[in-house]
Amino acid sequence: MKMTKKPDSQAQFNSSPCMMHDTDPSYHGFLSGDETVALLLSLLHAERAGTKVCLLSEKEAPSIQHKQLLRDICQDEQKSCQGLLESLTIMGAIPDKKVGEFAAKCLAINDFDERLQFLNRGQGWVVREIEKNLAAISDTGVQKQLRVMLEEHRQNIDKLNQFLNSHTA
Numbered sequence: 695m696k697m698t699k700k701p702d703s704q705a706q707f708n709s710s711p712c713m714m715h716d717t718d719p720s721y722h723g724f725l726s727g728d729e730t731v732a733l734l735l736s737l738l739h740a741e742r743a744g745t746k747v748c749l750l751s752e753k754e755a756p757s758i759q760h761k762q763l764l765r766d767i768c769q770d771e772q773k774s775c776q777g778l779l780e781s782l783t784i785m786g787a788i789p790d791k792k793v794g795e796f797a798a799k800c801l802a803i804n805d806f807d808e809r810l811q812f813l814n815r816g817q818g819w820v821v822r823e824i825e826k827n828l829a830a831i832s833d834t835g836v837q838k839q840l841r842v843m844l845e846e847h848r849q850n851i852d853k854l855n856q857f858l859n860s861h862t863a
């Protein structure tokens with residue numbers, strides 16, 4: 695039985711990769727190229743907003759500890775921006791210059807710890823967006839970049855929550 699089936703499966707194997715190459719990823723249950731670019735851009739806008747919040751808030755930080763924490767988060771936000779720009783290049787897309795509306799909303803909060811809590815809610819949105827879409831990203835390079843970004847965001851959320859808890863306790 696194996697002997698008779700082998701030529702068929704071999705023929706299928708030979709032809710399918712070429713056909714797959716020309717079909718849109720969405721046909722296989724993945725996000726389409728446009729959907730992936732839209733996701734990457736929305737994350738880029740959010741990360742630029744996060745960077746702006748960290749940079750401007752650092753200047754007003756009420757303590758050295760706040761300052762250091764914001765500096766650390768800012769580094770990761772900038773790293774995420776860079777990674778997303780690289781992913782957009784992989785997708786053949788040209789990025790815009792937009793900064794998410796989140797920045798203005800977050801910076802309008804005067805109470806510093808409330809602002810940081812709001813920053814963490816924004817970081818939580820980023821985590822959920824990546825978790826929701828990660829398995830549907832067909833490009834392995836883009837998927838890898840988002841996986842790193844996801845892990846760093848989870849860590850930063852925990853770090854900031856721990857800081858706020860110890861700070862207000």
Ligand SMILES: [Fe+2]
Nearest residue numbers: 741744817820
């Ligand atoms: Fe972020």
